[in-house]
Amino acid sequence: MTGYIEKKHTFRSWVIEKLFMGKTIKEYLKGLITPFNFVAALILLVGVPVSVYRFTQGIGPSTNLSDNNPWGLWIGFDVLAGVALAAGGFVMGTAVYLFGLKEYHPTVRPAVLTGFLGYFFVVVGLCFDLGRPWRLPYPMFVSVGVTSVLLLVGWHVALYLATQFVEFCPALFEWLGLKNFRKWVIKLTVGATIFGAILSTLHQSALGALFLLTPGKLHPLWYSSFLPVFFLISAIVAGISMVIFESMLSHRVFGNRINHQGVDFDKLTLGLGKAAAIGLFAYFALKWVGVAHDNRWDLLNTPLGHWFLVEVFIFVFFPCLLFTWAVRKSNAALVRFASIITVIGIIINRINVAIVGLNWNLEDRYFPHWMEFAVTITIITVGVLTFRWIVNRMPVLYEHPEYKEIDQ
Template sequence: MVNRPDNSSSWVRDKIFLGMSFGEYLKSNVTLGNGIAALILAVAIPVMIYRLVYGLGASTNLTDTNPWGIWIGVDILCGIALAAGGLVMGTMYYLFGMKEYHHFVRPAILTSLLGYIFAVFALLFDLGRYYRLPYPMVVSYGLTSIMFLIAWHFALYIVALLVEWSPALFEWLNLRKFREFFSKLAVWATVFGVIIAGGHQSALGALFVVAPGKLHPLWYSELLPVYFLVSAIVAGLSMVIVESMLTHRLFRKQVEH
């Protein structure tokens, strides 16, 4: 009796474990970086649970007078700017035809997608009533609110990034027809994403334009939306450079460039 190879186990080994056995894959992940990440999670998970159970005030000492902590400036204002690499690289490749940068497009789009997803996840801990996060989508339509615009743009841009990234996913799954279909949609998703991303990157700056009393006069300007957009373009490109360098060093056996 001839033993046929198990296609499912072969697929898992090639696609999930990168051609290594399960034991080899586990050993390859025992690194200093993963160890540091595990220590951070060991401290962060109990803190996150404490915040969700006892509330924002008990865990941060924030009040209605000072409702935003310093991490708002880190995870939303800075984090979203750093996630603009997908916007810049997608525009350069799909709209301006700069094909020489095609090696950077997929990593940049994936980095942007993860950045936006993590930013939304972080909002669960930044908002006092985190369970009302989807309210702007289905319950309360604040059409004159900048926060409403940002919430909708975040959601729509995540959808656009998913469409742009999906050809790589379907290529990985060997689904050729789906890959061809979504590859055609990627150009239109990029056009849509340029409008959406440019809008909410500027809107993050507009948050401070409508609240001049919250800013020192040295930092206040009516051009803050423009400054935020330009800063996001530069920060996004910087993140693409750092991400490409780290990817090449850590996964040089799995990637060609």
């Protein structure tokens, strides 16, 4: 009987320690009342019923998708932009574990977590868009269409999700105090990083390659046989920019949780800015090779051509200059600003390829239904809440005191 009470007691303290961050339930609930949570609750209050509506009434009533425009916001933003912005995990993992840039180690865990959650919520978003989401495993096991670029995307996203989970496991096991598991899983780090880099190279470019099948539909300034390369390079830059952006947010929001002794985050930010500048410049140059290759200079002086120029100059070349300038002047704040413009630019690019530029010559143009926006915003909100929940509990932004200095 005493044993039972003891056991119950330890379970209770475990729950309080691990899930409620050492607070009593009353304290914990009280702590939840914040302006941010209020906004999040409002979003969910709309988003949850809209999601129910989507899955009970179908895609038709809840979107503006049509036979001419079968892909919209959920593919253009949730999937294409989502995957690109979640590239930070693979970029930082490769830099630290394979290229030996160890000083960037503190950025790896948040980047891997962002990557894992990013991909996870990409799949959630995809489930809204698919006509029969419960058949998601079909391309893997039931009927395999090997001629499809989308098959490659499907397989790789699934495998990469698993890989990123393995990469995040050390933090999970440290939190749970499972030392042996952690020891075992940490040995997989280099292998998982290599595997993740291969998968990312292929599926980031494959998302661009999806549109190789749309030469008659996608605006010639965005259609290019280089689309796979565009998508890969811009995803690398997007990943780096997201790491910069997210480390800035983390410092503002979770400042008290960040405890990396002797780490100069401004210096890391500047280093990442340098990488972003080089990547953006390469991307900028490639974009022009694309235009030259198809020789469609004439289209630049049309409304969509002007929009293309805005994308390439204001959202690629301008942040490239900003990064360069900021690195020269050692101005970390400017690097952070440039990273925000870059992230917006990559989102605009994916929207341009999937929505604005697609079916540009059709009268029947698509603009998202309000419910499509509601679902997208809801998914982002749930993603942010999940990120916060994990960061508040697991050693992501700080090193776990018991595991410091080992396995480095």
